[in-house]
Amino acid sequence: MNLTSDQQVLWRHGSMELNGTIVTTWAMMLAMALGAKLVTHRLATERTLSRWQCSLEIVITSIEQQIREVGMDEPERYLPFLGTLFLFIATATLCTVIPGFAPPTGSLSTTAALALCVFFAVPLFGIQRHGWSGYLGTYVKPTPVMLPFNIIAEFSRTLALAVRLFGNMMSGVMIIGILLTITPYFFPIAMTALGLLTGMVQAYIFSVLAAVYIAAATTIRRPQPVPGPRPPPTP
Amino acid sequence: MDSNTVIAVASIATAGLTTCVGCMCPALGEGRAVATALTSLAQQPDASATITRTLFVGLAMIESTAIYCFVVSMILIFANPFWTHVITQAGGK
Numbered sequence: 324m325n326l327t328s329d330q331q332v333l334w335r336h337g338s339m340e341l342n343g344t345i346v347t348t349w350a351m352m353l354a355m356a357l358g359a360k361l362v363t364h365r366l367a368t369e370r371t372l373s374r375w376q377c378s379l380e381i382v383i384t385s386i387e388q389q390i391r392e393v394g395m396d397e398p399e400r401y402l403p404f405l406g407t408l409f410l411f412i413a414t415a416t417l418c419t420v421i422p423g424f425a426p427p428t429g430s431l432s433t434t435a436a437l438a439l440c441v442f443f444a445v446p447l448f449g450i451q452r453h454g455w456s457g458y459l460g461t462y463v464k465p466t467p468v469m470l471p472f473n474i475i476a477e478f479s480r481t482l483a484l485a486v487r488l489f490g491n492m493m494s495g496v497m498i499i500g501i502l503l504t505i506t507p508y509f510f511p512i513a514m515t516a517l518g519l520l521t522g523m524v525q526a527y528i529f530s531v532l533a534a535v536y537i538a539a540a541t542t543i544r545r546p547q548p549v550p551g552p553r554p555p556p557t558p
Numbered sequence: 559m560d561s562n563t564v565i566a567v568a569s570i571a572t573a574g575l576t577t578c579v580g581c582m583c584p585a586l587g588e589g590r591a592v593a594t595a596l597t598s599l600a601q602q603p604d605a606s607a608t609i610t611r612t613l614f615v616g617l618a619m620i621e622s623t624a625i626y627c628f629v630v631s632m633i634l635i636f637a638n639p640f641w642t643h644v645i646t647q648a649g650g651k
Contacts (some may be wrong), residue, residue, distance in 0.1 A: 350612075375561070490625030497632070498608055528618040 327493060328425035329432060338501070342533065349418040351414055354368055356552075382410075393534045394542075404444055408437060409530035412488065416522025418497075419515065430491040438485035441533045442477070449540035458540065486531060491525045562648075565640045573634040580627020587620045 328343035335341075351520030362375040372380075386406045390398035415426040427433045449458040462473045502510045559567075595613040599606055 487622040487625055490629045494628055528615060531615055
């Protein structure tokens with residue numbers, strides 16, 4: 324049984340093969356990059372804006388507002404990374420309505436790659452904000468005893484991100500595949516709709532969790548004011 | 559019972575038990591989360607955006623434990639390394 328799109332081989336030459344994951348990922352990347360370039364090659368700031376530019380602006384501003392609400396104070400710095408994560412996973416989910424399309428996020432290699440991007444991005448942003456000693460110092464807070472737990476937490480968070488997304492997308496594809504062999508007409512459509520809903524929720528969750536991890540690494544902790552001796556009252 | 563039968567029975571039984579536990583316990587947790595969220599929404603409707611967003615994030619975290627159980631069941635049924643070892647041994651004989 325075809326668990327993931329890694330197993331559909333579309334072209335083989337010697338030891339190199341193109342499987343479904345690679346083809347769908349590159350096709351999506353091409354479509355999204357070309358579409359964005361076409362919409363933005365002549366940006367307008369006044370009078371009439373084209374419909375496509377307006378819709379892209381809606382998408383960008385709502386992602387930025389969500390990042391701000393999660394608790395980051397400079398959302399535009401992290402918007403490219405987090406927005407790309409959200410848009411890639413959301414587009415992969417939306418394209419499942421195309422018959423014969425297996426989403427690339429249904430393969431553990433794609434979700435592991437996305438989780439690794441987050442794994443490397445969190446220290447990168449943390450070091451950019453706090454410097455090396457400031458970021459590495461967060462591993463021994465609140466006490467140095469927590470150092471192994473903090474390190475394990477980094478790895479387990481990454482693994483959880485990858486497996487959560489993979490499990491959700493793979494289960495959607497598998498349920499539809501099984502139902503197609505049992506009841507061909509009504510149920511697969513209902514399950515495809517449910518798969519769209521869970522896929523969009525998972526895209527949101529992935530990017531929100533990435534935002535939360537980056538926010539945890541980059542918040543500037545203001546030192547609490549220590550109450551000193553009271554000054555003498557002025558006459 | 560030879561070892562091949564033991565492997566097959568253990569894989570099938572464990573897959574069923576994993577799915578069983580993985581469906582029941584996260585459902586209980588999610589039910590409690592949604593109930594508490596509904597109570598807070600009734601008490602403070604102005605904060606509905608924050609409550610709803612936090613509810614969805616929490617539900618996804620709980621759901622991920624169910625997904626782990628599902629992935630283990632699928633591996634046991636469809637990508638079982640012990641069973642493929644048995645098959646290659648039986649094919650080689």
